[in-house]
Structures are given as structure tokens and as C-alpha cells.
Amino acid sequence: xxxxxxxxxxxxxxxxxxxxxxxxxxxxxxxxxxxxxxxxxxxxxxxxxxxxxxxxxxxxxxxxxxxxxxxxxxxxxxxxxxxxxxxxxxxxxxxxxxxxxxxxxxxxxxxxxxxxxxxxxxxxxxxxxxxxxxxxxxxxxxxxxxxxxxxxxxxxxxxxxxxxxxxxxxxxxxxxxxxxxxxxxxxxxxxxxxxxxxxxxxxxxxxxxxxxxxxxxxxxxxxxxxxxxxxxxxxxxxxxxxxxxxxxxxxxxxxxxxxxxxxxxxxxxxxxxxxxxxxxxxxxxxxxxxxxxxxxxxxxxxxxxxxxxxxxxxxxxxxxxxxxxxx
Amino acid sequence: xxxxxxxxxxxxxxxxxxxxxxxxxxxxxxxxxxxxxxxxxxxxxxxxxxxxxxxxxxxxxxxxxxxxxxxxxxxxxxxxxxxxxxxxxxxxxxxxxxxxxxxxxxxxxxxxxxxxxxxxxxxxxxxxxxxxxxxxxxxxxxxxxxxxxxxxxxxxxxxxxxxxxxxxxxxxxxxxxxxxxxxxxxxxxxxxxxxxxxxxxxxxxxxxxxxxxxxxxxxxxxxxxxxxxxxxxxxxxxxxxxxxxxxxxxxxxxxxxxxxxxxxxxxxxxxxxxxxxxxxxxxxxxxxxxxxxxxxxxxxxxxxxxxxxxxxxxxxxxxxxxxxxxxxxxxxxxxxxxxxxxxxxxxxxxxxxxxxxxxxxxxxxxxxxxxxx
Numbered sequence: 253x254x255x256x257x258x259x260x261x262x263x264x265x266x267x268x269x270x271x272x273x274x275x276x277x278x279x280x281x282x283x284x285x286x287x288x289x290x291x292x293x294x295x296x297x298x299x300x301x302x303x304x305x306x307x308x309x310x311x312x313x314x315x316x317x318x319x320x321x322x323x324x325x326x327x328x329x330x331x332x333x334x335x336x337x338x339x340x341x342x343x344x345x346x347x348x349x350x351x352x353x354x355x356x357x358x359x360x361x362x363x364x365x366x367x368x369x370x371x372x373x374x375x376x377x378x379x380x381x382x383x384x385x386x387x388x389x390x391x392x393x394x395x396x397x398x399x400x401x402x403x404x405x406x407x408x409x410x411x412x413x414x415x416x417x418x419x420x421x422x423x424x425x426x427x428x429x430x431x432x433x434x435x436x437x438x439x440x441x442x443x444x445x446x447x448x449x450x451x452x453x454x455x456x457x458x459x460x461x462x463x464x465x466x467x468x469x470x471x472x473x474x475x476x477x478x479x480x481x482x483x484x485x486x487x488x489x490x491x492x493x494x495x496x497x498x499x500x501x502x503x504x505x506x507x508x509x510x511x512x513x514x515x516x517x518x519x520x521x522x523x524x525x526x527x528x529x530x531x532x533x534x535x536x537x538x539x540x541x542x543x544x545x546x547x548x549x550x551x552x553x554x555x556x557x558x559x560x561x562x563x564x565x566x567x568x569x570x571x572x573x574x575x576x577x578x579x
Numbered sequence: 580x581x582x583x584x585x586x587x588x589x590x591x592x593x594x595x596x597x598x599x600x601x602x603x604x605x606x607x608x609x610x611x612x613x614x615x616x617x618x619x620x621x622x623x624x625x626x627x628x629x630x631x632x633x634x635x636x637x638x639x640x641x642x643x644x645x646x647x648x649x650x651x652x653x654x655x656x657x658x659x660x661x662x663x664x665x666x667x668x669x670x671x672x673x674x675x676x677x678x679x680x681x682x683x684x685x686x687x688x689x690x691x692x693x694x695x696x697x698x699x700x701x702x703x704x705x706x707x708x709x710x711x712x713x714x715x716x717x718x719x720x721x722x723x724x725x726x727x728x729x730x731x732x733x734x735x736x737x738x739x740x741x742x743x744x745x746x747x748x749x750x751x752x753x754x755x756x757x758x759x760x761x762x763x764x765x766x767x768x769x770x771x772x773x774x775x776x777x778x779x780x781x782x783x784x785x786x787x788x789x790x791x792x793x794x795x796x797x798x799x800x801x802x803x804x805x806x807x808x809x810x811x812x813x814x815x816x817x818x819x820x821x822x823x824x825x826x827x828x829x830x831x832x833x834x835x836x837x838x839x840x841x842x843x844x845x846x847x848x849x850x851x852x853x854x855x856x857x858x859x860x861x862x863x864x865x866x867x868x869x870x871x872x873x874x875x876x877x878x879x880x881x882x883x884x885x886x887x888x889x890x891x892x893x894x895x896x897x898x899x900x901x902x903x904x905x906x907x908x909x910x911x912x913x914x915x916x917x918x919x920x921x922x923x924x925x926x927x928x929x930x931x932x933x934x935x936x937x938x939x940x941x942x943x944x945x946x947x948x949x950x951x952x
Contacts, residue, residue, distance in 0.1 A: 295714040391595050395617070395933070461708060462780055470603045470706045471937050546780050547708025549934045550617060 265350075268360030272349040276494045283493040284311040286532075287539050294543045321482035329479065330387040337384030338480065338487035344376035345494045352501050353427040355511045355523035366427040367419060370502055371412060374457070377495060378404040381466065384488070385476035396475025399550055400466035403456060406557035407463075411453035413565035414446040417572040418506050431510030438509040445568045447507040449561055451534075454499040456553065458492065461542035465550050500534040501527070508534070591615055595933075599628050603706045603937045606947035610924070612936065619936055622928035624921055629951035637911030642668050642742070642878050645911070650736040652913065653949035655698055656892035658691035658727070658737040665740040666821055667887035667898035672742065672880035677868040680744035681822045686757065686860045687727060687739060689853040694723040695892035696850045699944045703843065704775060706941035707784050712775055719767060726756040742878060744870030754861060761854050768851060776847065785840035789927050789939030792837055799926075800919035803894020804849060805943055808834035808841035815890040827859045839942035846944070879906045893917055893944060913952060917945040 285300065285308060292299025300307025325331060351366035353359045363369060378401055385397020418439055422430045430439075440447040456463035467475030477488045504510055508530045511523030548556070595612045598604035607628035613621035633652055637645045649664040650657025662684055669676060701716030724734045730753050731739040731746070739745055775781055791801060793809045806813055812831045816824040832848035834841025880902045888897040894916025901910040920943050928936050 291710070295711050296718055297714065391593070399617075464708070465934070468708065468934070470708060471934050473602060543711050544774075545709060546704060546778065546784060547934075548780050549784055550932065552783055 265361060268350060269346070272346055272360065276346060276349055276497070277490065279497055280490040280493040281311040281315065283497060283535065284314075284489070286535070287493075287542075290536065290539045291543045294540070315486060318483050318486040323484055324479070324481045326389050326479045329389045333383050333387035334479075335484070337380050337387060338484045338491075340383060341377055341380035341491040342487055342494070344373035344380075345491055345498055347373045348498045348502075351427055352498075353431050353505055353510050354527050356428070358524055359428060362426065362428050364424070364426045367415060367425045367430070367502075367506075370498070371408070371415070374495070374498065375404070375408065377491070380491075381476045384480065388476075388479035390479050392472045392474070393476050393478045396466045396468070396472045396478070399472075400459065400476060402550075403459075403463065403465060403553060406554055407453045407456040407561075410449050410557060410561035410565040411457060413562070413569050414443075414450040414453065415506060417443055417446040417565075417569050420569070420572050420576050427505050427510070431505050431512065434509040435512055436515060438507065438512070440507040443507065443568070443572070445564065446572075447503070449565050449568070450503055450507065451538075453557075453561060454503060455538055455541065456557070458495045458499055460492075460496065460538055462545040462548050463553055464542075464547060465553060468547055470547075496535060496538060497531065500531045500538065503534055504530040592620055597936070603941065604947075605702065605941075605945070607951075608921075608945070608947045610936075610940070612928075612933070614933065617932045617934075619928050619931055619933065622924055622936070624924055626918075626921070626947065626950050629948045631948075631952065633952040634911050634913060637913075638908055641906045642880075642908065643876075646740070647736070647738045650738055651948070652915070652952045653891060653893065653896075653917070653946045654736060655946055656691050656695040657735065658731070658739055659688050659695075659889065659891045660896065661737055661740045662688050663887060663889040663891070663896055664898055665742055666889060667885050667900050668742050668878070668880070670887055671883060671885040671900055671902055672878055674743045674874055675871060676743055677871060678823075678865045679748075679867040680869045680871075682860050682864050683730075683745050683749050683869060684740060685822050685824065686749070686857050686864075687730065687737075687745075689857045689860070690723050690727055690757065690760075691737070692892045693850050693853045694720045694727075696846050696853075697723070699846060699892075700771070700850075703941040703944070704781075706937050707781065709775070709778075709781070712771070715767075715771075719764065722756075722760045722763065726753060726760060729753050729756065741870060741874075743874040744868065746870075748869040757857060757861065761858060764850075764854060768847075771847070776844070782840060784934075784938055785843060785942065786838060787836065788839045788935050789931065789942060790836060790838045791923055791927060795923060795926055796837075799923040801894070801923050802916045802919065803890070803892070804845045805842055805894065805920050805923075807832060808845045809837035810835055813895075815888050815895055819888060821887070821889055823860075824856075826863065827856045829855050829859075839938055842942045842944075877906050879904060884910075888914075891916060893946065893949070894920065915949045915952065917947070917950045921945045921950060 289299040300310035303309045303313045325334060348370045350360045351363055351369055381400045382397045385393040418430060419425055421439070422433050424430060459466050467477065477485055480488060504527060511527045513519055513521065513526055592613050592615050595614050596609065597612055598609040599607045604610065609625040609628065611623040611625060612619055633648050636648055646661065646664065649660040653660055697716045697720040701713035704712040727737065728734050730749050731737045791805065791809055793811060796806050796809050802813065810833050812833050814831045817831055829852045832845045832852065834845050882902055882904045884901040886897060886899045888895055896916055897914040899912040899914070900908045903909040924940065927939060931939065
């Protein structure tokens, strides 16, 4: 009886969800700390140093502070939507974690449409941003929300087209299949263009600099989350980092060999560490970019997507399809 | 304009209140924008939030007592304002200034100009979304503040000049620090050029953005780097040399397009020219007095008026003083460059996007307390 319960799919899913929530929160807290450290060292300063060793506990202290803050509802704001948005921004991200292939045995739910699931759910994030921006009754927030929608529509297309090139090569939408077929050669070497397009589009998708126009603090104060205080802001903030981890983890699985080591050699390091190492390296690159480049303008961003990335990714997809057919 | 009016009639246009509390309006500037989506239809800068009545204050106290006020108008180039005021009063009262004091004033002023431009450099990149250059610029600026601290005793609102000289002579420590700073900047210019000036995103954000043509600049009385970016090599240091500026070999950087990138470029090269001036001034620095001892404590200049222009970090600045023979000026008027520079936005902003508005406002480099004064 108990064995049946433990082994049941439902139990696995619930246990998985609990682990995912715990992991994604801790991970987001760690990433916030990492970002502050990376930015600090890039900017000739040490970053947080006071709370814990090298400020490691700083984000926890900040989180506790945020929980204690008052949630301010702006005048004439849509109360239901206003409080729904921060929750809505977090849920789709969590779903994505369910299908992430950390290592051969460490996939909570290995679906054969895993890739599709991640991208289908990550689109909901935009809806949450739009909801938050609209419900705030603030012009800056609305401008940020509108920008966010336009940006995400433009960048989902090259993102998916880049992913599609990989899917064509593997003939599968399952993450574990995709990772397994990269045992010796990572797809970044076979699909460098798709990998590059994915990384650029993913940066835009997660609203990270230089594509952080929805929150562009020098233009729109704080963009879509201008009116959010306390944990409302905190959830948006954590969701950004969780989302960043998700897109980098997906990039690792699709292009950088997931749990596989370098060219088939794992050097005795377990797969899950390879996976995390690569993911965090990608995250570091995205942070590095943020603290190096200025922000692009809204119309330039759209031009870049529609006139450069989409044609390039379509050409890449066609070439992939032809080559796959021939081989 | 017809097209803009048509859009205005449309109820798609809404107004956005940019400032006075906005991360990119640098101080207490408020800009009323009428927007159609992201595009600006109408722009109306609102000033006066920082009015403190400096001109009136100048008229009801002695000349000497007004000195500390001068550096609080344009707080980023306070020493230059301080310098300009003593120039005006010296001209009015006919006070002779020792050679050494003139050189010291030029060195301190140029250091202050660099620090002002460095702050602009950092905050401008901040406006465009690059956060890191801000901290690098502030690191450099810190060296200037420390250097000026040794002779003036203050770091921001200097009151270093006196009628007939300066408060304190410069010593070998100051000279060494200045030389070290000049040496340090040589490699920094190259870094900034590689990381910022040649950055593709930066060029895309600023090139052909916010073009001010020469006629528009003339209509609004735009001066300083903003005017030089339009291609007019007008610099008070060259056109009406005051102090000892005619003894130095320096260029007046100019632009060709009059856009935000040109304004960036002009300011960037101006910092390098200021370094050249300081270098030459340190070499030519004569021995002697740093302050004329004969200036009376209570100064009552003879009846008359004086207009003295000088080049502050933001453009042509001038003091107009009228004396009726009493210890306080009858009229004290200050011509500030930022007023004209800011109002040119009325004509430049319509048709651009919100993101451009920030990039243009930053490139014009206004200091609001100087306008409100």
C-alpha cells in the first residue's frame, strides 16, 4: 500500500513540485547575490560584504525586509489583477522546472513534449507583466507592459525557430533525448547560429539588459513594476532570476550538452554538476553582458528581431532541414 | 507641424509627467510630455523647483559675502562660477591679480571642468542604460576631488577664489597629485573610447538623435559643448581670453552633425584638452604672490557696471554687476548657459521617442539649480 503510494506518479509530481519551489527560490536568492557580486567586481567595488561571508546572506536579509514591507495599492488600481500579477509571473516558471533534465535520473517528469511545454508556459510570463502594468494605473507601468508584450512577441519567434533546428536534428521534443544525442558533440558546434540566436532571444525574452526596455529604469522609472512594493516587487524580482535560470538551463540542454561532459569525457564529475556548471556559466555571461552594454532603443530592438534574427533563423532552419534530409 | 496637430486632435495623445522625481531628470526638472504611444508630440520643460533667489541675495550683501553662493548655482562646476565672479568684481574694482594666482585659478578651474564632464559622462551612460561607466567615471572624479580638496578644503561647492588671488597657494603635493591624475587619465581615455565611444549600441542610440542645427542653436542661445557640436568653434576661453588662457596651446573640439553623439564626442575631447591646458599651466607656473595683499576687507567699487563672460563646463556664463558705490552691488545678474540649452528641447523633442528624450536631455547636460538659481 505504502509502496504503491510512494511509487505513484501523483506522489512523484507533488514531491517534485515541492523540490522545485524550494530549489527555484534558493536559486533565485543565490542568483541575486551572484548578480550583485558580478556587477560589483565589474564596477570596481566588492558588492555586498556585510551579511554573512562575502554578503552571501544579504539577499535573505533583503527578502525578509521585503516581506515586512507594506503592500501599497495605488489609487484606482484594479485590485484583483494587481495582486494576481506577481503570482501569475511565478507559476509558469515553476512548470518549466518539472521537465528540466538535471541528470539522467534527475528529471521530475520526462515528457516527450518537454521542450514545447517550457516555451508554452514561459509565454504566460508576458501575460503577467501586462496584467501588472495594466492594473497599476500608472503610465510608466503601462508603457513598460506594452513594450514587454511587443518585445516578447517579436522574440518568441526566433527563439522557437532556433529551438526547432535542434528538434529537427533529434526528431524529438523530449529533453532527455536531445541531451543524449549530444553525448560526443554538443549542438552548439553543429548549430552555432541557432545557439547564438537562442541566447540573444532568450536575453530579450527574460527582459535582461541590453534588452531590458520594459523596465528601463532611466526611462520608465521601473517599468511594469513601478507601483509594486514589498513582496509584490519581490516576486517579480525573483521571477526574473528564476526565468533566467530556466532559459539558461534550456540552453544548456539544447546546445551545450546538458549533463554530458566535454566531447564524451566526463572527468568523473556527475552529470548534475556538469549541468549546473554550464548553466551558471551561461548565467554569468548574461550578467556580464548586462553590466557592459548600454540599453538599445525600443524600435531598434524590434528592427533587430524582425529584420535580422527572424530571417537568419528561418534560413538556418531551412538549411538544417535540407541537411537532415540528405543525411 | 500640421501632421502633429492632427495627432494632437486625436484622443490617442496622452500626457506624461516626466519628473520632477524621475531617475533621469537629474535634479528637479519636470518635463510635460504629450505622447502618442512612445512618440513625443509636444514637450514643455517646467523649471523653478530649485529657485533660491541667488541674484537677489547677491544684491543685498557685500561682494565678499556673495562668494560662497556662486558655487552653489552650478554645483558641478562651482569653482568656475566662483572664478567668474571674482573676475567680474576685479574688473569692476580694478584689482590687479598676481601672475601665479592666475595660473593657479586656471589649473583649478580646468580640474573642475574635467570633474564636471566626467560626472556628465557617467550619468549620460546611465541614462542610456550602461551602468558601469558611471562608477569608473566617479572613480576618476574622486581623484580630482581629492586633489582639489588639498588646496580648497572642499569637495563640491568650492569658494577658492578671492578678489586679487586665491585663498591658498598650491604646494608640491597638489602638483604631484595633479600630475598623477593626468598620467592616470592617459590610459583611461583609451579604455573609455574602446568600451563606450566605439560601442555599437551606444552609437546607435546617439547618432542622428536630437539634432540641433546652427540656426536653432542661435535662436535659443545654445552655447558651450552643445553649440560646438553643431560645428561652431565658439569658446570664451578662445574668443575673449580671460586670465592666461591665451598662453596655452589647446584645440576647440567641434562636431559636424549636431547630434547627441557629437555632443558626447565634443565633451569627451574637451576633457583631454583640459588635461593639456593643466599640463602647460603646471610647466609655466611662475613664482610669486598668490594673493594681492592690498585688497580692502570691505570692498566698495566705484560707480559703474561690468559684464564678464567666462566658459563654464556648460557654456557661456556671465556676471553682470552694477555698482552704485556701496559695498553691495546694485544689480547682480547671472547669465546661465543651461537655460538656453534646456529650452531647445521644445523644438528638438517632438517626433522622437521617450527613450530618445532621455538620451537627448542627458546629452544636453543641464544643471537645474543653475537655471532656477
